Amino acid sequence: MSEILTVDGIDAYYGEVQVLRGLDLTLQKGEVLCLLGRNGAGKTTTLKAIMGLVAVRAGSISKDGATISKLAAHEVPRTGIAYVPQGRRLFAEMSVEENLEIGLMTRRKGQATKNRVLDLFPLLRSRLNQRSGTLSGGEQQMLAMARALCLEPDILLLDEPTEGLMPSMIARIRETVVGLREAGVSTILVEQRVDAVLAIADRVAFIENGQNRETLSVDELRQNPEHLRRYVGVN
């Protein structure tokens, strides 16, 4: 596998508070990389920095060898990176269809893309005119992923997609991520549920204090479970 995304020693701040401190990360083509770490470690900020939503003051981020950390935030999705934020961040006052239209904003042939995405999430097809804020938590998560997939990304950034969902919906989200990997989409997943991580990730990066302390394959992690206790606080 070759690298599709390289995060090279980035520093990022919220105001004057430094959150990322020389963070390094690589994402291989077609893999699921999971970021694990305690609350406040810098996982979400890493995703936001990749999306250009948090300014990177030092270091660089490149996709397929081209630097993207100098791009304006609205230009990053056009490079083929899509983001599903924590808490879904749907446009709650808009309909399901309008949310998908937002996802299609950068596409020229939107209808075909929309049909493909709705084939992945057929439930949404019957809810196109429903206000998205009235969907259940699981349906909202589906819509958040569908909206991101409307960009036809080759990299998908998922921030705690299973948060607050019932088990059947979590399984559905996992299936979708696995299916996307088979379709060649590379994914960075921020996830608190270790069982979910072990089930779908190829590699795990442990984020602590704004740095990537260690990156292990899932097999290596299974053989060295003490990493989970050290970085995440679970047995």
Next chain:
Amino acid sequence: MAFGPYFLLATLEGLVTASILALTALGLSLVFGVMRVVNVAHGEFFMLGAVLAWAVSTAFAGHPAIGFSAALLVAPLVVGGAAFLSERLVLRRLDYNPEATIVATIGMLYIIQQLALTFYGADARPVQAPFNVRIQLPWFGYSGYKLFVIAAAIIVMLGTWLLLTRTKIGLIMRATQYDRETAQAFGIPVDRVYGGVFALGAMLAAVAAVLVVPTQQAHYLMGRDPLLLSFIVVIIGGLGSLRGTLVAALIVGLSDGIISVFFSPTLAKMLATALVALVLVFRPQGLFGVRTR
């Protein structure tokens, strides 16, 4: 006159006030709702529209309708251009910081006002109505032009509603309003949207001003009252809510018309201000406003 004719006259006058107010406040509401910028200079864009209407309409000889039509086209475009320029040169450089933009738009208010004083002068000047027709109602005759103002405001409001709800531009504006960060994550160039919204807001104020100058006079200090009343409407109706702006403008405009006729204009202003206070205490997002990120 008996109660009925008085009431009808007061209602019509209130509707004219509400129409102008709705257009002006809608501009302020869009800017406030989408950009989170309190545009203290909004009333000056209104004034600029009126002053330009005088300048353009007097430049055309012949039937007043020609000059008025040209003013209705040119004044909003020039005001929109000026607003776009000031957004690029000032607000964008301040990164739309809420406190800094208040101070900056206060500065813009004085600059626009003083420029108008310098180049237009201190005199109030009339603009001729495009037509002079009286519509005969059962009890009295009423200005056909004022009825035209109500109709024109309805058409512009309807156009704005269609723009916001039925077009891609409207979708982009609403997405930016609800969640700026997520909008960017889907490729929406938020700062360009801000430039467009600021220009559109100023253009709506200018359209309202062009419509109103045949019934008032253009003056370099005429922006103050529309600004204050627009703030009242926006607070009551809810930020960025077109429906809220319309309803609040009708409440304020009609109460101003009716209460002024039957009681006193001061009481009308007192009630509007009391309503603002009540809304701020019990429903800070306004009657139809939505909480945004």
